[in-house]
Amino acid sequence: MQPAYRVLGPGRARRADGTEGPVRGARLAALFAALAAAGGRPVGAAALAARVWADDTTVPDDPGAALQALVARLRRTLGAGAVASVPGGYRLAAAAEDIDLFRFEGLAAEGAAALAAGEPERAAALLDEGLGLWAGSALADLPDRATDPLVVRVERRHAEARRDRLAADVALGRSAAVLAPLTALVGAHPLDEPLQVLRIRALRDAGRSAEALAAYEEVRRTLADRLGADPGPELRALHRRLLSGDGPEAPGRPAPALPARLTSFIGRDEELAALKAELTSSRLVTLLGPGGVGKTRLALEAAEAYEGDGTVHLAELASVREESEVPGAVLTALGARETMLRGSDGLLGGDPLSRLVEHCAGRRMLLLLDNCEHVVGAAA
Template identity: 35%
Template sequence: MEFRVLGPIEARAGDTRVPLSGSKVYTVLAALLLARGRVVSDQRLTSLLWGWDPPATAGAQIYTYMSRLRKRLGDEMEIVRRPPGYVLATRDSWIDLLEFERLEQEGRAALGEGRYREAAALLDRALALWQGPALSNATHHLRETELPQLEEARTLALEGRIEADLALGRHEEVLAELTGLVAGFPVREQLRAQLMTALYRCGRQADALHVYHDARKVLADQLGVDPGAALDATYQAVLNGSIGLESPPLIALRDRFPGPSAPAMLPPDVEDFTGRSAELPVLRTVLEPHDTPGWQPRRCLVTGMAGVGKTALVVHAAHLSARHHPDGQLYVELREPDGTPRDPCAALVRLLRALGEPRIDAPGVHDDLEELTRLYRARTAGRRLLVVLDDAVGDLQVRPLLPSTSTASVLITCRTHLTQVPGAQTVRLGPLDPAESRTLLASAAGRERLSAEPDASAALLAHCAGLPLALRITGTRLAARPHWSPARLAPRLADPRTRLDELRFGDLSVRQALGRSLPSLSRAGRAALRGLAGFPDGSCTAQQMAFALETGEAEAERGLEELVDGSLLTINGLDQQGRPIYGCHALVRLFAHELSRPRLLPAQRRQDTGILRH
C-alpha cells in the first residue's frame, strides 16, 4: 500500500484510493504513520483529535476510528492494540514522508561532497513529493503539532536544492523562484544570501545590495537582531566582486564565516556512569546519524520516579552525542530547588542568553512569553542543536522551549507523561537490576571493599532497592569514610524508621528528591500517598485504598492515578475483577509512612520535604 501525508492524507491500494471519511479518521491514520512504528498512546491520540477539551467518550471513539481503519486498510496492514495505545505495522508499504526524508538525506550528502548535479536531482525529487500543505485534511490540533517541523524540513530541502542549482550556474533559472521565497520567508537569511548571489551573477549588483539592506531592516523590526555572519559575508562578497561563478558555494562560505561560538551548557558527564545498557542505545539512536533512510534528529522523553537516574542518563547520552550537534548544547532545569515549576519565561531568558540574543535585556522582554518564544525559535531555526530540558513539570511549561525546527534534537526528563511533544519517543526508567546496582555501588565505594564483606554488601544493595540515587549516596558515604566497612553502614540502613535519614550525604537526599514531587500533588494525591503506609508491601487496589482512607473509590482512584502520572506508583497488574493493582518502590513506601505520621519527623526532615501539616 501507499500512504501520503505531504498534502492531503490518503491511503492507496495500487491505483485505487482507499475511501476514508472525516478529519478524525485521517488524523488517527496520520498519527500512526508519523510515529514510524512506535506506539501512539491513547492520551496523545486524544490531544491530537480534540485538544484540551476531549469528550467523555474519547476512548470509545478512538476504538471506533481504529476499527474503521482496520476495515478499510484490509489484511495488508495491521493496527495493534499495545498499551498504552496503538501501533501501525506498515510492513513494506510506501510512505511519501519516509521517501522524502531518504531523498533529502542523500541529496544533502551529495551537496556536502560537491556532487551538485546529483544533489539537485535528488532534492528536486524529494520536493516533488509534496502535494500541497501537509496534513491538510487532519484536525487543526494535529497540524499545529506536526506541521512546523514538516514545513521546516521542506524549506531546508528547498534551500539545499537552490544551493546546488547556484553551484551549477543556474542563477537565471532560480531567480524568480528565490524572489517569491524571500517574500514568503522574509527572515530566512539563507534564502536572502542565495537571492543576492543570483542577482549579482545576473549582473544586478545594486538589486543584490538592496536585498541585504532590506534584510537588515526586516530582521531589526521583526526580531531585533542584525544579519548573521553568513549573510554579512555574502554582502562583502557582492561588494568586492568575489561571488562569481568560480567562487565556492554558499555552504563553503558559511564555513569560512561561522556564527557566534556554540553554547555548551551541559552539566559535567558522570565519569563512572554504569548500567542502563538497554536504554542508552535507544537515546543514542535518537540523537546520532545512522544509515536508516529518513533519519533526522528527534525528541525523546525519559520518565521515571525521583532518584532513578533520569538526568544522569540524559546528560551522559548528550555528551556522547555532542559532536553530532555542532551548533551547541543547551540545558535548563525546569524545577526550582523546592520542587515548584520554573517559569518558562525564566528558562527562555537563560537559553537566549546562551544563544547570544542581544534583545534579551530590553525593557519588558523578560516577562513576555510570546516575545521570548518568538526570539528563541528564530535563534534556533536551522541550527543543529541539542536541547536538554531537565525535570519538566507539564506540557504548558515545555511547549515554548521546543525549537520549531527539524535540525534540533531534544531530550526531556520528566516524572509525568507529556503529550504535546511532537515526534517524541518515550523511555521509561525503572530501578537498576541487581548486577547493575552492584556495579554502581562498587564504582563509588570500591569493588574490593564490597567483595571483602559479601553479606553486608548484599544488605546494602537490598536496602537501596535498585534506586541509583540511594546507591550513589551509600557508595559516596563509604568512599568518604575509608575506615568504615559495609558491615558498619548496613545496620544503620536496616531500620526502616531511620533509613531515609541515612540515605543522605551532602546535597544528595532521597527524602528531598521524593519530597520535590509533593508541590504538584492535589489533596487526593497526597491522601493516597499517605495511605500507602497502611499496606505492608506497598501495593493495593483503588477499592482497598478507599477503605483505608474512608473515602469513595472514585476519589481514591483519582489520587492513585495521579501518583502513577507522577511516577510515584506503578501498575503491577489486575486483580480478579480486572481492577488495577498499584505498587510502589520500597523507599517511596517509607516516605509515605513518614507523611502519615508527621508528628514523628524532626525539624530537619520537615525542612527537607516541605511537608504541610494536615
C-alpha cells in the same frame, strides 16, 4: 517505489489490493494522520482520542469505545493488518520509510548533505524526489496540526529543502532561471538569512550586481526594523565581495546546516567563549541545565562560529521515542539514511550503529545531539 501512506496533504493510502485512494471522513482521516505521525510507533488510546476529537466540544461519552469503532473502520479501509493493537493503544503497521513525511525528511537530509559535499546534481535529484512527495499541508487532516511540533518541524524542513533545491540550481550555473522562485520564497521567509544570501548570490551570478546590492540593503533594513539585529557574517562577507566587484567565491567549507535564528544573541559572551574553547580541546562536550535556560541556543551559536576543519550537523532527537532509534535519526541528520537502508552491497538492512560508525570513520565533523536526555544511553 512510492510510500504506502501519504500525509503530506490529505491522507491517502495504498490498500492491501495494491490500489491507492483517499482516507475519507474527517474522524477517520484524523486517526490515520495521528497514527502515521508516529512513524509506526505505538500511540496510546487516550492520546489518539484526544487528537481525533481535538476540535470538537462534543467528545464521545466513551472515547475508548468510539476510538475502537473508528480503528475497526480504518482497518476495513486499509486492510485488516494495517493497524496493530498494542498494550494500551495502537500503531500503524509500517516502517517510517513507508510514510511520505519520514521519507521526505530522509531525502531532504541526503540532498542537503550532497549539496554541502559539492554534488549539486545528486542533491537536485534527491531533493526533487523529496519535494515531489508534497501534495498539500503536512498532516492536513489533524485537527490540532497548528500546535503539533512535528508539523512545525517538517514544514520548516520543507522550506529548507526548497531553498537547497534552488541552491543546487545556482551551483549548476542556472542563477537567472531561479530568480523568480527565489524571490517568491524570500517573500514568504524574509528573515531567513541563508535564503537571502542565496538570492543575492543568484542576482550577482546572473550579472545583476546593482540589484544584488539593493537586495542586501533591503535585507539589512528588514533585520534592523524587525529584529533590531545586524546581518550575520555570511551576509556581510557577501556584501564586501559585492562592493569590491569580486566574482563568485571559490568553493570552500560549506556553511553549517543549522536552523536560522530569528532573534539576536546577546549577554552570554563568557559562556560562548568557554564553549568554543572546550570544542578546540575536547572531542565530547555536554551542556547541562534545567529546561528553558538556553542550552540549545548556546550550542547553535557555538556551532555557527565553529572553526574546525569539518562540517557541522544537527540531530534533533526530541521526537525519537526509543533508544534503538537514535543511530537511525543521527544517520538521517548526516544525510546518510539511504546508505543505512541499502547497505554498501545494495541490499536492504544493516545495523544502524555499524552504518553510523562506517559513515563517520573517514570524516571530521561537529555533531550536535539536541534534546537527548530521554535517550541519553544511546546518545552516549
